[in-house]
Amino acid sequence: MIKILAIVLIAAGVLALVYGGFTYTRETHEAKLGPLEFSVADKERVSIPTWAGVGAVVVGAGLLLAGRRRR
Secondary structure (H helix, E strand, O other): OHHHHHHHHHHHHHHHHHHOEEEEEEEEEEEEEOOEEEEEEEEEEEEOOHHHHHHHHHHHHHHHHHHHHHO
8 A cells, every 4th residue: 555655656657757736627617698608617726836846756756666665
């Protein structure tokens, strides 16, 4: 179980370092005027700090190494 968590942390950390964040779309306004419907969607960007990506890789690697030393 710890090995899986370590691999997930390493993968998430590498993705955070490569992409630097992610974008999602949020609908903000809707209007109905008779048979017509209008909607406005805003794109939002969430930035992931570099230190968080590096930290996830380091913690994941530490968990992998700690799991190997126990055996």
